[in-house]
Amino acid sequence: MDDLSTKIQATRDRIRRAAERAGRDPQSVRLVAATKYVEAPRVLDAIRVGLTICGENRWQEARAKMQAVGERGDVEWHFIGRLQRRKLKWLVGRFNLIHSVESLEQAEEIQRRAHERHTSQAILLEVNVGGEESKGGFPPDALPSAVSQIDTFPSVCVQGLMTVPPWNPDPEVTRPYFQRLKQLAELISGLPLQRVRMRELSMGMSNDFEVAVEEGATLVRVGTALFGPRREPAP
Numbered sequence: 001m002d003d004l005s006t007k008i009q010a011t012r013d014r015i016r017r018a019a020e021r022a023g024r025d026p027q028s029v030r031l032v033a034a035t036k037y038v039e040a041p042r043v044l045d046a047i048r049v050g051l052t053i054c055g056e057n058r059w060q061e062a063r064a065k066m067q068a069v070g071e072r073g074d075v076e077w078h079f080i081g082r083l084q085r086r087k088l089k090w091l092v093g094r095f096n097l098i099h100s101v102e103s104l105e106q107a108e109e110i111q112r113r114a115h116e117r118h119t120s121q122a123i124l125l126e127v128n129v130g131g132e133e134s135k136g137g138f139p140p141d142a143l144p145s146a147v148s149q150i151d152t153f154p155s156v157c158v159q160g161l162m163t164v165p166p167w168n169p170d171p172e173v174t175r176p177y178f179q180r181l182k183q184l185a186e187l188i189s190g191l192p193l194q195r196v197r198m199r200e201l202s203m204g205m206s207n208d209f210e211v212a213v214e215e216g217a218t219l220v221r222v223g224t225a226l227f228g229p230r231r232e233p234a235p
C-alpha cells in the first residue's frame with residue numbers, strides 16, 4: 001500500500017517535471033492508471049491513496065472492478081483496450097471516455113448504442129501513427145474525412161486523439177510519433193467542425209510518458225510503473 005502510494009506520487013512528480021520542462025501547466029496532464037490484470041482490492045488501495053482514473057482493457061475485467069469500487073464521483077473509468085463491435089453495447093454509457101475507437105464503423109456503433117441509451121459518449125480516435133499492420137487505428141491520412149463524418153453523429157463527442165506508437169526501449173525514438181499525433185490534432189482543429197474537440201491527447205506509457213508529456217500529452221496511460229510487471233492470469 002505504501003509502495004503503491006510512493007509509486008503514484010513518484011509518477012505524478014515525473015509528469016509534473018516533464019510538463020515544467022516543456023513550459024506546460026502540470027495540471028493539464030492527467031494520470032490514467034492502466035489497471036489491466038490488477039485485482040480489485042489493489043485498485044481500491046490505489047484509489048484510497050489518490051488514484052482518480054482507471055484505464056481498463058476488457059469489459060469483463062472492468063465490470064468486476066467497477067462493482068467492487070462502486071459509484072463514486074471522484075473516480076473515472078476509461079476504456080483503453082482493443083474494441084470489439086459486439087462488446088460496444090456494454091461499454092457505451094459506462095465509461096467516462098473510450099480512448100481506442102479505431103474505425104468509422106466503431107464510431108457508428110457507439111452512436112447507435114448511445115442514442116438507444118439516451119446518453120452521449122465521449123471518445124478519442126486512435127491513430128496508427130507507425131502504420132503498423134498489427135495495430136488498429138485510423139491511418140493519419142484517413143483521419144480528416146473520418147472526423148468530418150463523426151462530427152455529424154449527435155450522440156458521440158470526440159474529445160481528441162490517442163496513439164500507441166511502435167514500441168522502442170528508447171523514448172527518443174518514439175518522440176516523433178508523439179509530435180505527429182499533436183500535429184494531426186492541430187490540423188483537425190483547423191477544420192470547419194461543429195462538435196469535435198481536440199482537447200485531449202492520450203499518449204505515453206510507463207517507458208515513455210515523460211517524452212509524451214513534453215510533446216503535449218494530456219492523458220498518460222501508465223501501468224507497469226505503478227503496479228509492477230503483470231501477466232495475463234491463466235484462464
Ligand SMILES: *Cc1c(COP(=O)(O)O)cnc(C)c1O
Nearest residue numbers: 034080205206221222223224225
Ligand atoms: C497496458 C497498457 C498501457 C500501460 O502500459 P505500461 O507499459 O504497463 O505502462 C497503456 N496503454 C494501453 C492501451 C495498454 O494496454
